[in-house]
Amino acid sequence: MTRLTEEMIKNVPSKMSDLDRELERIIGMDMKEFACHAMNVDLKRINFSDHKAAIVPVTSGGGVIGGFSLSVEAALRTMGMSSFITSSCDVAGISEAFSSGADIIFMADDERFIALNTRTRSFSDNIWSTAKGYVTALRLAEGSLVGKRVLVVGAGRVGTEAVKMLKKEGASVDVTDIIPHKAEVLEARYDNVNAVTDVSLAIRSNRLILNASPGSIPGSLIQKGAVISSPGVPYAFDKEGEKNAKVIIHDVLSLGVAVMAVASISLSLFDVPASEVVAERPETK
Ligand code: 2YC
Numbered sequence: 001m002t003r004l005t006e007e008m009i010k011n012v013p014s015k016m017s018d019l020d021r022e023l024e025r026i027i028g029m030d031m032k033e034f035a036c037h038a039m040n041v042d043l044k045r046i047n048f049s050d051h052k053a054a055i056v057p058v059t060s061g062g063g064v065i066g067g068f069s070l071s072v073e074a075a076l077r078t079m080g081m082s083s084f085i086t087s088s089c090d091v092a093g094i095s096e097a098f099s100s101g102a103d104i105i106f107m108a109d110d111e112r113f114i115a116l117n118t119r120t121r122s123f124s125d126n127i128w129s130t131a132k133g134y135v136t137a138l139r140l141a142e143g144s145l146v147g148k149r150v151l152v153v154g155a156g157r158v159g160t161e162a163v164k165m166l167k168k169e170g171a172s173v174d175v176t177d178i179i180p181h182k183a184e185v186l187e188a189r190y191d192n193v194n195a196v197t198d199v200s201l202a203i204r205s206n207r208l209i210l211n212a213s214p215g216s217i218p219g220s221l222i223q224k225g226a227v228i229s230s231p232g233v234p235y236a237f238d239k240e241g242e243k244n245a246k247v248i249i250h251d252v253l254s255l256g257v258a259v260m261a262v263a264s265i266s267l268s269l270f271d272v273p274a275s276e277v278v279a280e281r282p283e284t285k
Pocket of ligand 1: 058
């Protein structure tokens with residue numbers, strides 16, 4: 001999983017309303033409507049201002065990423081949630097979040113980014129939520145994925161969750177990765193998933209693409225009219241790719257956070273089972 005840098009996310013808070021407008025233009029929904037649609041919950045049944053979110057900066061591993069907590073807070077506020085960043089980090093921050101009566105606590109170390117529901121003692125995670133968001137965005141941009149062939153670029157943790165979700169949507173899935181074995185593992189594990197060794201050939205041969213890789217994709221590989229949903233960071237596409245594609249849906253963090261928030265709220269509001277909103281744990285090595 002790519003670790004964000006301050007540079008990658010420096011414009012997230014200021015660009016948040018642009019993202020909302022861009023979503024409206026591409027898929028006809030703003031971020032909170034989109035996240036509810038992705039989670040299949042009725043927007044009218046969630047009063048976002050009733051759910052208080054705390055964001056706890058975490059100093060472990062690579063440490064706090066400048067702007068990360070601010071970016072999460074900006075996304076949640078755009079959805080109408082009352083949210084704040086704890087003044088302390090780590091355990092002190094978690095205790096501050098609990099004593100402030102936070103319903104949901106967002107926190108990320110280098111391994112996991114979760115939204116802990118303090119009522120149900122369960123959580124949603126960013127990997128699952130990002131995959132859910134970008135599979136949903138692809139379906140909305142295309143209309144339907146039933147019977148369609150979709151290429152997943154990147155057999156990492158988001159790509160793996162996306163492969164499973166695309167199959168559930170009735171798509172037939174090709175998957176490719178610069179490490180062919182990672183794609184072959186998914187082909188062996190799931191029916192009707194086809195691993196393609198040649199990454200460039202795979203991209204050239206597919207009109208529907210979910211890009212969950214950190215690599216850049218030369219525009220010359222992108223079919224005219226391609227519909228691309230791309231959670232991969234950094235942004236993968238050049239001017240030629242943007243010209244060839246019908247649409248490229250990408251943002252650095254907010255769509256995943258929006259789905260995480262609705263998923264975590266759903267754990268208590270709609271009794272969604274905790275196992276449903278988290279990515280499978282990577283096999284122990
Ligand atoms: O500022 C902080 O609290 C840091 N501990 C946050 C570290 C986030 C590390 N994870 C990532 O950069 C990626 C993001 C795309 C979201 C999930 N993993």
